[in-house]
Amino acid sequence: MTVPLLKVDNLAVEFGPKANPIRVVDGVSFEITAGGAVGIVGESGSGKSITSLSILRLISEPPGRIVQGRIEFNGVNLLELPRSKMPDIRGRDIAMIFQEPMSSLNPVMTIGDQIGEAIKLHEAMTGEERRARVIEMLRLVGIPDPAGRLDAYPHQFSGGMRQRVMIAMALACNPKLLIADEPTTALDVTIQAQVLDLMHKLRRTLNTAVLLISHDLGVIADVCERVVVMYAGRVVEEADIRSIFRTPQHPYTRGLLQSIPRLDDDRDRLYQIPGSVPLAGSVKKGCPFYERCSLRIEKCMNKMPPMFSFGPDQRAACWVTASQADAKEKEAALQ
Amino acid sequence: MARYLLLRLADAVPTVLLVLTLVFIAMRILPGDPAIAALGDMATPEQLEIFRERMGLNAPLWQQYIDFVWGMLTLDFGTSLMNNQSVLRLIGYNLPYTIELTIVAMILGVGSGIPLGVLAATHRNKAADSAVRGFSLLGYAVPDFYLGALLLITFSLNLGLFPINGGGEGFLDRMHHVFLPAVTLALVKAAFIGRLTRTSLLEVFGKDYIRTARAKGAREPRVIYRHGLRNALLPLTTGIGLSTLATLSGSVAIELVFNRPGIGKLLISAISERDYAVIQGGVVIFAMFVVLINLMMDLVYIVVDPRIRVQ
Ligand SMILES: Nc1ncnc2c1ncn2[C@@H]1O[C@H](COP(=O)(O)OP(=O)(O)OP(=O)(O)O)[C@@H](O)[C@H]1O
Ligand code: SF4
Ligand SMILES: [Mg+2]
Numbered sequence: 001m002t003v004p005l006l007k008v009d010n011l012a013v014e015f016g017p018k019a020n021p022i023r024v025v026d027g028v029s030f031e032i033t034a035g036g037a038v039g040i041v042g043e044s045g046s047g048k049s050i051t052s053l054s055i056l057r058l059i060s061e062p063p064g065r066i067v068q069g070r071i072e073f074n075g076v077n078l079l080e081l082p083r084s085k086m087p088d089i090r091g092r093d094i095a096m097i098f099q100e101p102m103s104s105l106n107p108v109m110t111i112g113d114q115i116g117e118a119i120k121l122h123e124a125m126t127g128e129e130r131r132a133r134v135i136e137m138l139r140l141v142g143i144p145d146p147a148g149r150l151d152a153y154p155h156q157f158s159g160g161m162r163q164r165v166m167i168a169m170a171l172a173c174n175p176k177l178l179i180a181d182e183p184t185t186a187l188d189v190t191i192q193a194q195v196l197d198l199m200h201k202l203r204r205t206l207n208t209a210v211l212l213i214s215h216d217l218g219v220i221a222d223v224c225e226r227v228v229v230m231y232a233g234r235v236v237e238e239a240d241i242r243s244i245f246r247t248p249q250h251p252y253t254r255g256l257l258q259s260i261p262r263l264d265d266d267r268d269r270l271y272q273i274p275g276s277v278p279l280a281g282s283v284k285k286g287c288p289f290y291e292r293c294s295l296r297i298e299k300c301m302n303k304m305p306p307m308f309s310f311g312p313d314q315r316a317a318c319w320v321t322a323s324q325a326d327a328k329e330k331e332a333a334l335q
Numbered sequence: 336m337a338r339y340l341l342l343r344l345a346d347a348v349p350t351v352l353l354v355l356t357l358v359f360i361a362m363r364i365l366p367g368d369p370a371i372a373a374l375g376d377m378a379t380p381e382q383l384e385i386f387r388e389r390m391g392l393n394a395p396l397w398q399q400y401i402d403f404v405w406g407m408l409t410l411d412f413g414t415s416l417m418n419n420q421s422v423l424r425l426i427g428y429n430l431p432y433t434i435e436l437t438i439v440a441m442i443l444g445v446g447s448g449i450p451l452g453v454l455a456a457t458h459r460n461k462a463a464d465s466a467v468r469g470f471s472l473l474g475y476a477v478p479d480f481y482l483g484a485l486l487l488i489t490f491s492l493n494l495g496l497f498p499i500n501g502g503g504e505g506f507l508d509r510m511h512h513v514f515l516p517a518v519t520l521a522l523v524k525a526a527f528i529g530r531l532t533r534t535s536l537l538e539v540f541g542k543d544y545i546r547t548a549r550a551k552g553a554r555e556p557r558v559i560y561r562h563g564l565r566n567a568l569l570p571l572t573t574g575i576g577l578s579t580l581a582t583l584s585g586s587v588a589i590e591l592v593f594n595r596p597g598i599g600k601l602l603i604s605a606i607s608e609r610d611y612a613v614i615q616g617g618v619v620i621f622a623m624f625v626v627l628i629n630l631m632m633d634l635v636y637i638v639v640d641p642r643i644r645v646q
Contacts, residue, residue, distance in 0.1 A: 058549055084554075091552035098550075103543040108565055108641055118551040153641040169551060 003075045004031040005209050006055070006094075006177055011069035013050050013059060021067075025050050028069070028235050030228045034176065037203060037210040039220030041256065042230035043277050048213045049099065051230070052179050055211075056094055057086050073177075092122040095170035099182040101163035105154035111138075111165050112150030118172045137168040141198060160191035164198065171202060177209045184219065196222055218260050221245065229253050232278050232288040235307070239314035249308075249316035249325070251293050287319070295320045336637060336644050343633040347626050354622040355404050362615055363396075412616035417608055422616040425601060430620065432502045433597040435509065436589070437582050439517035444524025444582070445575055449564075451525060452532020457559060459537065467529055474526020479585055483519040483592040490515060500594035516593045520585050524578050531574040535567035542566070568639045576632035580625055 011028040014021035025047040032038045040048045053059050054066055057078065071078045073093065078086070090096075098104045106114055115134045119125060125133070131150070138146035141164040154162055163183060170178055180199065184192040200223060203210060214220050220227055220241075227244050229237040229252065237250040248254045255273035275292035287293070287300040299319050307315045308322035316322070370383045370392065378386075387393050390413075391402055406412070412422035455467035491497045503512035539545065540563055548562040587599030594600075598617055605613035637644050 056550060058546060087549075087552045087554045089552075090550055096550045098543060098547065100543050104547045106544040106548065106562055106566070108569075108639070109562075110641075117553070121552045153645060155642050156645065166547075169547075 004072075005034040005036070005074065006032040006211070007070070007072040008051070008055065009070040009072070011051065011054060011071065012067050013047075013054055013064060014067050015064045023067075023233065024064075025054070025233045028228075028230070028233075030226075030235065030238060032177065032209050032211060035203075035207045035209050036226070037212065037224040038226045038228060039212045039214060039217075039224035040228045040230055041214055041217050041220055043215055045277050046230040047233040048215075048230055049181055050233075052096070052181050052211060052213055055179060056090050056096055057083075058090075058096075087121070091118050091170075091175070092173045093175055094177045094179065095173070095175040096179040096181065097163070097166045097170045097183050099185055101159050101166060101183075101187070104166055105162055107154055110151050110153055111157070112152075115165070115169045115172055118169045122173045133172065134168075137172050138165070140171070140202070141165070141168040142194075143168070158191075160187050160195065163187060163191075163195055167195075167198065167202070171206065171208065174206065175208060177211065179211045179213075181213045182215070183212075185214070185216075192219075199223055216260075217244070217256055229256070234288055234317070236289065236318070237314075237316040238307070239310075239316075243311070243314045247310070247314070249310045249314060249321045250289075250318050251295050251321070252289050253316070255292075287317075339637065339643055340633070343630060347630055350626055350629075351623070352404070354626070355407055355619065356400075358407075358615060358618050358622070359400055359403050361618075362611060407615075407619050412619070413612040415605075415610055415613050417610045417613075422612050425613060426598065426616055426620055429596050429598050429601045432513075432595060433583070433586050433590070433599060436513055436516055436520070436586050436595075436597060437579065439510070439513050440520035440524060440582050440586075441575075441579055443517055443521035444578065445528055447521070448525040448528025449532050449571075451529035452536060453559065453564065455529065455533040456536035456540065457555075464533075467533065471526040471530045474523050474529075477522075479519055479523055480588040480592050482522060483516065483589050486515050486519055487593060502596045512595060516586075516589045516595060519589055519592075520582050523585070524582060527578055527581075528571070528574060531571060532567065535570040536563055538570075539563050539566045569636075572632060572635050572639055576628060576635075579628050583621070583624060583628075 008031070009029050011025060012023060013025040014023050016022045028047070028051055030038060030040075040051065042048050050059065050064070055071055055073075055078070057066070059066065066079060069079070073089070078089065081089075105111065109117075112131070112134055115137060116130050119130050119133055134150065135146045138149065143149055143161065143164055154165070157165065167183070183199070184195050187195060196219065199210065199212070202208060203223070210223065212220055212223050217227070221244075224241060226240050227238070228235055229244075229250060231252050237244070237248070237253045239249075244253060245257065248257055252273070255271075258271040259273065273292055278288060278291065285304065286302050287296070287305055290296050290300050293300065295318075297320060303319075305317045305319045305322070307317050308325075309315050310322075310325055368383075370386045370390075371378065374382055374386055391399060394402070410423055412426070414421055415425060451467050451470070455464045458464050487499070491499045497515045498512050501512060503509035536559075544566075545558060545562055548558050553562070586597060587602065590597040590599040591603060598620060602614060602617040602621075604610075605617060
């Protein structure tokens with residue numbers, strides 16, 4: 001088997017005092033192959049951003065800390081690297097764009113300097129070459145008149161344009177993996193579609209692997225082949241896009257699917273999963289989804305379900321659907 | 336940008352007028368008769384009358400007001416009632432000493448305050464941070480005239496390292512004279528600027544673009560200075576401007592303690608001798624400096640904040 005580009009294994013992140021920590025990410029595992037695209041989906045507060053920040057070790061410490069697990073990039077555990085080695089990887093091998101395009105650019109630096117800095121940090125180039133590369137990147141992400149915009153400041157750009165600048169900056173050193181944390185959430189719908197289109201195009205032309213984070217399964221289905229569903233800091237289901245849409249196995253995933261707005265929608269109101277996400281770290285035992293689950297049985301309250309396999313490409317952490325699948329299998333075997 | 340500058344300049348005009356008006360009113364309601372003050376208790380009513388006529392004190396109030404404003408704007412401050420010297424010349428002699436003291440104090444204060452603030456912010460809640468905080472507290476708590484006297488006694492009187500009074504002649508000698516008074520003022524400035532730098536930096540460190548800088552592979556020194564401090568300069572500019580004003584007014588007490596020439600010293604002795612013309616001129620010059628420093632701050636904003644520069 002080939003080594004995956006990124007392998008996150010049993011990651012746990014805690015916040016707060018060591019004596020009384022809050023575990024906001026717990027036992028998260030997933031993989032991305034070179035050039036592949038994986039999405040992480042989950043409601044607000046489910047730990048998506050913390051998981052993605054952990055990969056680059058960008059969690060501010062204190063108050064946060066990674067307390068367990070491995071994050072292997074090309075076979076090297078990033079968590080074991082000396083802290084001083086991380087800047088070499090950030091921006092060059094793994095780049096990241098953020099949820100907040102309005103505030104993620106430095107307000108007192110020109111965008112030419114900001115993109116140029118990303119290049120300067122990792123590649124030896126003359127000023128001329130660097131300038132040419134910056135212009136090329138700006139053109140690639142669809143900024144009109146790129147040469148004329150080098151000396152512009154972030155406040156002179158709209159939100160959508162700023163996110164394009166962020167993408168140009170992230171891709172300037174041709175990273176092997178791009179982590180995009182809700183790159184379109186803060187943008188309006190048409191701009192959102194344009195930015196997603198752009199990510200599509202870039203994936204095809206540059207062959208960059210993508211980890212796309214969103215609370216919108218539709219957005220993820222647009223760009224990714226695989227999905228990781230997170231709930232209250234844990235992975236509750238993981239599968240290829242087809243299986244997620246055709247045979248979702250976790251009740252939470254089913255709820256998420258039902259709440260996607262559809263064009264042929266004739267319902268008055270969008271479906272909403274009843275209840276709300278439990279506070280980070282508040283679930284100490286049993287299934288984290290228990291409070292909101294319509295399939296729950298007594299066992300769920302006391303024992304945390306492990307990940308069960310549902311076919312070769314799908315895994316989900318649910319006692320009930322796993323035993324239902326088991327029964328189906330036995331039935332099929334009997335017939 | 337040009338518009339911004341014009342607006343700032345236009346803003347300064349009413350400020351100047353307001354200041355002049357306040358000074359005018361204050362001088363009229365101040366106790367004591369300037370004529371008696373100038374000529375002494377023994378002057379005859381005739382002498383007093385001649386004096387009043389000469390000084391324009393008998394003209395209608397509006398006439399006095401217009402003459403006053405015009406005189407101040409054309410730097411015609413009149414003559415000292417005490418020694419008949421031109422007030423402009425008195426100010427011209429003293430002002431450089433005050434400016435020199437303010438500039439050296441600010442260079443020392445800002446030059447040590449910013450590094451202290453960076454140190455505290457980057458070692459948040461560690462020993463270095465506590466040390467800087469302790470120093471700031473001390474800087475706030477100790478009155479500057481007391482500190483000045485302490486330094487004067489220790490380094491000038493006891494150790495003989497610095498001159499005891501005067502302003503000095505020639506650059507090196509003047510620097511020698513200005514050093515202790517400047518250090519006195521600078522200590523309070525350093526405490527203030529240090530704290531301000533720490534707070535501003537810590538706020539900037541929490542910003543999303545700092546995370547972006549780290550995410551693209553910038554190492555800590557670059558994150559701190561290129562991205563952090565550069566943005567913290569915006570709130571710092573305001574603080575440094577205010578601090579310069581405070582230094583200017585603080586120089587009054589310090590000039591007295593160190594017995595060095597300066598506008599502050601000039602003002603104090605003029606007040607004790609009821610030399611109205613000098614008081615008036617000194618106060619107006621002080622006020623003009625306040626306006627000037629504010630204008631300079633607006634200029635600095637243009638340099639440090641592109642959101643003002645390019646719209
Ligand atoms: N600095 C912090 N201190 C304490 N708790 C934190 C901190 N940052 C995040 N958390 C907690 O970690 C949990 C996960 O946060 P995270 O930002 O990863 O959620 P998310 O899935 O990205 O949500 P969203 O969709 O809103 O971005 C949240 O419950 C949050 O309260
Ligand atoms: S384990 Fe139980 S509570 Fe959890 S999702 Fe499955 S059925 Fe619901
Ligand atoms: Mg998030």
